[in-house]
Amino acid sequence: MTGTEPAVRIDTTRPHPARVYDWYLGGKDNYPVDEALGRQIMAIDTGAPRAARSNRWFMQRATRHLAGATGIRQFLDIGTGIPTEPNLHQIAQSFAPDARVVYVDNDPIVLAHAEALLRGTPEGVTEYVQADAREPGAILEQAARVLDFERPIALSLIALLHFVADEDGAYDLVDTLVEALAPGSCLVLSCMTADFEPENVRQGIERYSAGGVTLVARSHAEVGGFFRGLDLMEPGIVSVKDWRPDLARDESPLGDGPVSLYGAVGVKY
Ligand SMILES: C[S@@+](CC[C@H](N)C(=O)[O-])C[C@H]1O[C@@H](n2cnc3c(N)ncnc32)[C@H](O)[C@@H]1O
Numbered sequence: 553m554t555g556t557e558p559a560v561r562i563d564t565t566r567p568h569p570a571r572v573y574d575w576y577l578g579g580k581d582n583y584p585v586d587e588a589l590g591r592q593i594m595a596i597d598t599g600a601p602r603a604a605r606s607n608r609w610f611m612q613r614a615t616r617h618l619a620g621a622t623g624i625r626q627f628l629d630i631g632t633g634i635p636t637e638p639n640l641h642q643i644a645q646s647f648a649p650d651a652r653v654v655y656v657d658n659d660p661i662v663l664a665h666a667e668a669l670l671r672g673t674p675e676g677v678t679e680y681v682q683a684d685a686r687e688p689g690a691i692l693e694q695a696a697r698v699l700d701f702e703r704p705i706a707l708s709l710i711a712l713l714h715f716v717a718d719e720d721g722a723y724d725l726v727d728t729l730v731e732a733l734a735p736g737s738c739l740v741l742s743c744m745t746a747d748f749e750p751e752n753v754r755q756g757i758e759r760y761s762a763g764g765v766t767l768v769a770r771s772h773a774e775v776g777g778f779f780r781g782l783d784l785m786e787p788g789i790v791s792v793k794d795w796r797p798d799l800a801r802d803e804s805p806l807g808d809g810p811v812s813l814y815g816a817v818g819v820k821y
Contacts, residue, residue: 631712
């Protein structure tokens with residue numbers, strides 16, 4: 553593991569995005585304060601756990617497509633989250649055992665669980681970097697120890713950018729990262745939107761703010777702004793549940809209702 557590697561200090565007095573998400577996914581790596589916020593959000597929007605699952609499946613489908621049909625062998629996943637099987641490297645390395653994967657997150661609890669992210673194939677490489685997405689230069693420097701930036705890389709920013717406000721450099725960080733990628737690389741991104749359920753999402757954002765967590769919903773056009781200069785793969789920017797459902801494996805029925813996260817994959821030429 554690389555990065556600043558501080559002694560792991562986990563603040564259990566305030567909710568953390570990674571742990572609330574883990575609670576939605578039915579994980580065990582969360583605390584009462586995370587469950588409390590999760591339950592508050594569910595009181596407004598019963599679909600929140602569905603959205604978390606749907607987003608996770610989007611990551612799985614996109615990774616299958618990129619490691620499979622597209623043939624990408626290098627992955628840089630920023631905002632990795634607490635490990636939940638199958639993790640990205642397990643999917644990528646099931647197509648290509650020699651796939652190289654760098655995971656990045658800034659939450660100490662993800663660092664505390666990072667070992668599960670490092671159990672890959674003997675032929676491949678998995679690395680974990682503790683870093684903040686708002687410092688893309690530092691991430692690129694550390695990722696370059698494992699990944700070859702002269703060759704295509706799949707950069708994934710999945711359910712990350714709604715935690716980064718525009719004024720904290722959300723668009724600039726994406727531009728800096730994409731700029732460093734070779735032609736043939738891809739950007740995989742999902743981000744919360746208020747386009748489908750404006751009132752529920754507005755109330756959810758209020759609850760997260762009260763818990764001290766920044767959350768930003770972005771419109772279709774605003775999500776499109778992250779893909780400036782890239783070619784979007786079909787079907788473009790859609791709710792994560794509607795991105796290439798033909799690639800689904802072991803997805804249980806989600807039920808009706810919108811999923812308030814846009815997802816898309818763009819290619820750099
Ligand atoms: C909702 S989880 C998404 C996990 C995974 N990408 C997925 O979609 O299943 C968001 C993750 O982003 C991380 N995160 C939030 N802000 C971050 C930042 N500024 N730098 C790095 N990671 C961040 C959180 O710690 C959390 O693990």
